Structures are given as structure tokens and as C-alpha cells.
Amino acid sequence: MQSSDADKGFFQRPPVLENQVYDDATFQRCFTLFLPGDVVQKVETEVAELGNEVLSDQVFAWVTDSEHNKPYLKGSGRDVFGQWKGDLVTGEGWRGLQDFGQAHGIVAAGYDTPYGAFSRPYQFLRIQLWTASCANVTCPSAMQDGAARLLQTHLSTPALASKLSAEEKKVFENAFQHLISRDPSNAWTSGQWMTERTGGSDVSLTETTAVYQPSVAAALASKHEGIPLGPWSINGFKWFSSATDSRMTVLLARTQKGGLSTFVAPMRKHDPFATTSTGIPKPDGEILNGVRIQRLKNKSGTQSLPTAELVLEDMRGWLIGQEGRGIHEVSTILNLTRIHSTVAAVSYVGRGLGIARAYAKVREIGAGKGARMKLTESALHMRTLAKMTSEYRGLMLLTIFTSYVLGISEHPAPLGPEVSQALKAVTPQLKHAGALLRVLTQLTKAYVCKPAVSLLFSCMEALGGVGYLLNDEQEYLNVARLYRDCSVLPIWEGTTDVLSTDFIRALKHPKGGSGSLDALGDIIKTAFEFQGKSSYPGSWNPVKEWETLKNRIVQESVGELMGDARDILWAVGDLLVSVLLYVDAGRDGDAVSQDIFYRFLEGKGIVGKRAKISVSDELARDIAVVYGGAQSEISSKL
Missing domain, CATH: 1.20.140.10 (Butyryl-CoA Dehydrogenase, subunit A, domain 3)
Structure with missing residues (x-):
């Protein structure tokens, strides 16, 4: 007999994880059932390449980093003198995975590919390969996709598009193009804020309110793209937001006419007096658009995903659809x-x-x-x-x-x-x-x-x-x-x-x-x-x-x-x-x-x-x- 120790004796040979496109018979069956032969021929090589990339050392290094370097609020949300700041910090791994997903068209594939009805199964088969390697960046992607479809519906449906002002069309089209972009420096994710303390999926007692104040909004615009922030002032408290680092959001709020309405709003606005933490003027002059991050949630899982409680104080946004038809729009x-x-x-x-x-x-x-x-x-x-x-x-x-x-x-x-x-x-x-x-x-x-x-x-x-x-x-x-x-x-x-x-x-x-x-x-x-x-x-x-x-x-x-x-x-x-x-x-x-x-x-x-x-x-x-x-x-x- 020979005793073992930390460096000798039996060591299990590590298993080799194969590309799912070839290793998973179920994936193959779905791929060839829901995509016609001509589409399969066009996309098979690219999908197989994605199957390899999601198993790369770089992707898994990003995953590990995103788990070890979880999102946090700098200074627990306040500066050294007690002033609220609320700067959200995400890790390099999270940002790398976000960029990977955007560059590979995880959302865009549902919009910019020429496969018609087959664009969606093609898109979601690719997402099936990606999600298990992405440390939850597909959660913001899901809401990005939903927001893109909502805006697309209002822009492309004649009966809905005819009700939009020229300014609304410009705002919605601008946001839509960001949402379907494959350029990580230009692409946006989106939040979806419905949950409040009064209920989870039950939004009937929503306490967030929105008031129409167009005169105030007229002077507020983005420095970079000249897009107005919106004529509605939104105030309230959202209990869960799972895309706190997004560039825009879709949310529910109650208006004076009664009922719930749906709004789209940018997450950031331009402030000429905005400064960095050292007091130097910010080059881009960006601050949060009436959003204060109360705290981040401490969750059993999805720990790399920044989920927060949010205070909304004069957040500026745009009504989408009719007042009181918010549930219909959010569907x-x-x-x-x-x-x-x-x-x-x-x-x-x-x-x-x-x-x-x-x-x-x-x-x-x-x-x-x-x-x-x-x-x-x-x-x-x-x-x-x-x-x-x-x-x-x-x-x-x-x-x-x-x-x-x-x-x-x-x-x-x-x-x-x-x-x-x-x-x-x-x-x-x-x-x-x-x-x-x-x-x-x-x-x-x-x-x-x-x-x-x-x-x-x-x-x-x-x-x-x-x-x-x-x-x-x-x-x-x-x-x-x-x-x-x-x-x-x-x-x-x-x-x-x-x-x-x-x-x-x-x-x-x-x-x-x-x-x-x-x-x-x-x-x-x-x-x-x-x-x-x-x-x-x-x-x-x-x-x-x-x-x-x-x-x-x-x-x-x-x-x-x-x-x-x-x-x-x-x-x-x-x-x-x-x-x-x-x-x-x-x-x-x-x-x-x-x-x-x-x-x-x-x-x-x-x-x-x-x-x-x-x-x-x-x-x-x-x-x-x-x-x-x-x-x-x-x-x-x-």
C-alpha cells in the first residue's frame, strides 16, 4: 500500500465540455425543426462558432470576475460628507460579458436579420447557447428586447405611429436604434420597473405617480444627441430593478386621469454642473435622471446582477400609448x-x-x-x-x-x-x-x-x-x-x-x-x-x-x-x-x-x-x- 497526500495519489481526470451545437442532440433537433433548410445552411457555421466562444477561457474568466467583484454602491451611496451620490460600480467581468452579448447581437438578431418569422427561433437558439455562460447579463438583455419590441410596435404600426408627434418619433426611434445596436459603445440595455412594496406581480396598488409638466422639460436635453428627456415628471419608489446599470427604462406610474400608464425614460441626463468625485467637471456632464439608488438587493442567486431599490424624484420620461392602458403596453x-x-x-x-x-x-x-x-x-x-x-x-x-x-x-x-x-x-x-x-x-x-x-x-x-x-x-x-x-x-x-x-x-x-x-x-x-x-x-x-x-x-x-x-x-x-x-x-x-x-x-x-x-x-x-x-x-x- 502507498498513502496519498495533497500532491500524490489519485486525481480525477477533468471532464471536457463540448460545443453544445454538436454535443446536444436536443439542441440539434430544435435547430433543424424550427429553422428551414436554407436558413440552417446560412447560420449553422456562425451558430457553431458562438457555441465555441461561449466556452472560451475569456468568457469564463469574466464570469468568475463578475461573481467575485459584485456590484456595489460607492461609499454605500453617500460621499464622505454624507451627501447622496449613489454611484453604481460594476466589475470588469460584468462589463465584458455585456459587451460580448451586444457585439454578438443577442438582442439585435431578432431585429436586423433577414429571416422573417424564423428570426426569433434563430435568436433564441443562440441565447440558449449563451445564457449559461453569461453570469446573468441576459436579464438586462431580456428587458432590452422587450423595450425594443414595444418601441418598434409604436413606430411601425400605422394606427399607433400616426398618434406620435414628430418629437416623440425622434425620441422613440433614437432609443430603438440604441436597443438593437451591435456596437457595445452605442448599445443600450433597458430596465423594466413595475414591482413596488405593495405587491410583486400585482401592480394594482402602484404608488408611483406621473404628472405632465412640458414647460419644465423643454429646457432639459441630452448633451450628446439632443434628445429631450420628456414632458412627464415621475415620482415614487420601485422595489426591484434588475438592470440598474441600463441606459433607459420602461416603467408603470399612475396619472391624474386614473389607471396605470407606461412610460419610457432615459436613465441619465445632462447637467452642466456635474462633477467627478474629485470635484472636477465631468466631460460628459451626465448624472442620473431623477433616480436615486436606495440600496442593492442581497440575493440568493444572480449575485452579479445589480438589482436595486430606486427612489424616483422628478424623473423625466415619455408616455407611451394611452393613459390608463399601461398594463396593455407592458404585456x-x-x-x-x-x-x-x-x-x-x-x-x-x-x-x-x-x-x-x-x-x-x-x-x-x-x-x-x-x-x-x-x-x-x-x-x-x-x-x-x-x-x-x-x-x-x-x-x-x-x-x-x-x-x-x-x-x-x-x-x-x-x-x-x-x-x-x-x-x-x-x-x-x-x-x-x-x-x-x-x-x-x-x-x-x-x-x-x-x-x-x-x-x-x-x-x-x-x-x-x-x-x-x-x-x-x-x-x-x-x-x-x-x-x-x-x-x-x-x-x-x-x-x-x-x-x-x-x-x-x-x-x-x-x-x-x-x-x-x-x-x-x-x-x-x-x-x-x-x-x-x-x-x-x-x-x-x-x-x-x-x-x-x-x-x-x-x-x-x-x-x-x-x-x-x-x-x-x-x-x-x-x-x-x-x-x-x-x-x-x-x-x-x-x-x-x-x-x-x-x-x-x-x-x-x-x-x-x-x-x-x-x-x-x-x-x-x-x-x-x-x-x-x-x-x-x-x-x-x-
Whole structure:
């Protein structure tokens, strides 16, 4: 026997994390299902390059720096003499990651690419690669995207654009161009301020107020671009702001006419008397636009993200839309931020599974009687990973499907001949896209984000004690940080109960509810009728299940449905996932995708357990699910 010490004995060989574009079969399936062949040809190389870049040493160095050098208020918000200053300081890593995301068009890809309805799935597939490496800079990106879409809607919709003054058009267009810029020195992120002490997602008791004071605003303008700050004076207190370093924000405030209204406001203004901390006049003369940072939040996760409590004192801004229609306007942003949250969830799970797959290739365990085996040879470990991978497949299909419906709602045009029959089967009718999106963003965020936390915990558990460590020495293995950050996703942009409540109310809405019900029924029916290269069991009939569920939704009141809101949302989610899995498997007859489809039906009790096969065959089937492809193709990878 030979004893070990700190520098001798056994050392585990580190796993190698592969480019997800090639390593993750689920990513590949979504990439080729929701993008037509001609778009895949144009973007595949660039997307693969992004898959490599997000795993670079530089990116992970920025991540580690952003975690070690958390945002703070200089002097705790006041100078040495007690005067309020409120200068927010962020670290080099955070700024580097922000610049990386802007330069790679994480938001811009949804606006400046020529792919029409496919711009959104293309954008969100790229975000799926990026989020797990970005230390939460995609949170400001989500609100940046939402603000850009809100402004774009008002600038490009004739009925809305006609109501804008020349000055408003100039202001909104200026902000929009900053929001979709790929130049980090010119690009803006945006805040989204709704939450107050009176409630989280419930904004009905908002205490922030806005008063129209155009004469005061006339003298206030930006030094650099000559853009007026806005004729509204906004005052109040915002309890959460997760993009405190942004250049603009969208917020809710109550006006004298009653009801909540939506405002856009720059975060900074020009002050000719502004000085640096040493008393020297500031070259740019910039100060915060009536915003005082009360304090930064101390959170369980997302610690690199500057989240603050904000006092608003004569913040100048612009009304967007009609007074009293604030909830309607903000819904445009919520559609985007909820999809971003959902993509973040599958990004974390995808990365966690990638780490677990890589670890299983190099980790050996006892096999009895002194023998050793890799985790890839463990029937139990592979069965566990196969179950997790199968669940991930359904969650990601639903997520990218939702982004595709968003794209169709923004670019309502007939599909071209290059689109596959499988994609046509999961494409809603143009008249249904908006109605489907109204309920799909709520459903998808709730259905995906909640189980993602559990799945990511299982990824952490798959590494044993190493998974629980904050592995900043090898940041690419830091599943514990991903788990901590992922845990917020079922909470912000609407908790699971809030989303379930909104889902029921949307389905029962007297004006739009029937349209959403028709849209759901149509997409389930169209997908179920897809004639592909695989079959389905006779016991599975999603159209019949939907009709039963729809009848209940129609016949019962909101009050009667509300106690079962989660169950109803999950039932609809199960139906959508089942038809997406069916179409995905049937488009090419892929045996592994067919297996995943049957596993889903088996887990829901729709089909009975399959006949037992040999242990070695069961292991081979599980390995094929975990690593993708036929067993003969996988053996060389292990």
C-alpha cells in the first residue's frame, strides 16, 4: 500500500465540455425543426462558432470576475460628507460579458436579420447557447428586447405611429436604434420597473405617480444627441430593478386621469454642473435622471446582477400609448421577458446535462469484487440521465416553439416551399398566432421554469460532492452557480401561481379567450394529424383530451377553475409537448426521438410500460438517449 497526500495519489481526470451545437442532440433537433433548410445552411457555421466562444477561457474568466467583484454602491451611496451620490460600480467581468452579448447581437438578431418569422427561433437558439455562460447579463438583455419590441410596435404600426408627434418619433426611434445596436459603445440595455412594496406581480396598488409638466422639460436635453428627456415628471419608489446599470427604462406610474400608464425614460441626463468625485467637471456632464439608488438587493442567486431599490424624484420620461392602458403596453414586454426566462431555464439545464455527460465519460466507480467501471457503464446512472434528457427534450421543444409563434406574430406571412412538412405541422394559422401567443408565454414559462430547477439540481447531484462546490477554479463545471441562478426563474416575471392565474383569465377573457382556445385546439389537431415516418399508440389521442379539457374551461367560471389552475395549465402543456415530440420523431423516423416520445407517454400513464429487454439492451437504449444517435455512433465518443 502507498498513502496519498495533497500532491500524490489519485486525481480525477477533468471532464471536457463540448460545443453544445454538436454535443446536444436536443439542441440539434430544435435547430433543424424550427429553422428551414436554407436558413440552417446560412447560420449553422456562425451558430457553431458562438457555441465555441461561449466556452472560451475569456468568457469564463469574466464570469468568475463578475461573481467575485459584485456590484456595489460607492461609499454605500453617500460621499464622505454624507451627501447622496449613489454611484453604481460594476466589475470588469460584468462589463465584458455585456459587451460580448451586444457585439454578438443577442438582442439585435431578432431585429436586423433577414429571416422573417424564423428570426426569433434563430435568436433564441443562440441565447440558449449563451445564457449559461453569461453570469446573468441576459436579464438586462431580456428587458432590452422587450423595450425594443414595444418601441418598434409604436413606430411601425400605422394606427399607433400616426398618434406620435414628430418629437416623440425622434425620441422613440433614437432609443430603438440604441436597443438593437451591435456596437457595445452605442448599445443600450433597458430596465423594466413595475414591482413596488405593495405587491410583486400585482401592480394594482402602484404608488408611483406621473404628472405632465412640458414647460419644465423643454429646457432639459441630452448633451450628446439632443434628445429631450420628456414632458412627464415621475415620482415614487420601485422595489426591484434588475438592470440598474441600463441606459433607459420602461416603467408603470399612475396619472391624474386614473389607471396605470407606461412610460419610457432615459436613465441619465445632462447637467452642466456635474462633477467627478474629485470635484472636477465631468466631460460628459451626465448624472442620473431623477433616480436615486436606495440600496442593492442581497440575493440568493444572480449575485452579479445589480438589482436595486430606486427612489424616483422628478424623473423625466415619455408616455407611451394611452393613459390608463399601461398594463396593455407592458404585456408586450412581458411576452419577451417571459420567453427569455424560459430560454434561460433550458439553457441552464442544457449546460448542466452537458457537464453531467462529460463527467460520466471520465468518472469511474466500483463495480464489485474490485472491478471498476465508468459511469457510462452504470445502468442506474444512465437510466437517470436518460430520464432527465427526455424531459429536457420536451421542455426545449415547447420553448423554441413558443419563440417561433412569437416570430410568426411579428412577421405574419405565408410559409415558403422550403419549409418542411414537420414545421408546417407545428405552425399556427396566421389568424391564430396572436391569440396563441397570448396564452403560450404564460403557459410555457410556468411549465418549463418550474421543473428546470429540479432538473438542474439532478445535474448537480450527478457530479456528487464536486457538483455542490462553487467550482470557480474551473468555472465551466460550476453547476452549483447555475442552480442558484436558475432558482429565480420560476419567480420573476410571474410566479407559477401568477402565471397559472393569468392563463385561466386569458382563456376566459370575454373578448380574446375563445380565440385562444381555438388557437390551442387548432395547433394540437394539426400536429396530431401529421403524417410522418413514425406511428403513435392508439391510446394516445390529444385532440380528444383537448376537447374534454376545453369543454370544462368553457363551462366553468373563473372562480371554479382557479383552484385547479396549475393542473389545467400543466394538462395543456402536456398536450403541446406530446404533439411536438410526435412531430419531431416523425419527421425523419429517428429511433431515439421515437423512444423519447414513448417515454413521455409512458410517464403520463397514456401507454403501459414496454416489455422488458436485456440489461445490456436497456443500457444501450438509455445511452442513445443521453448521448444522441445510435449506439454504434456513440461508442467512439465514450
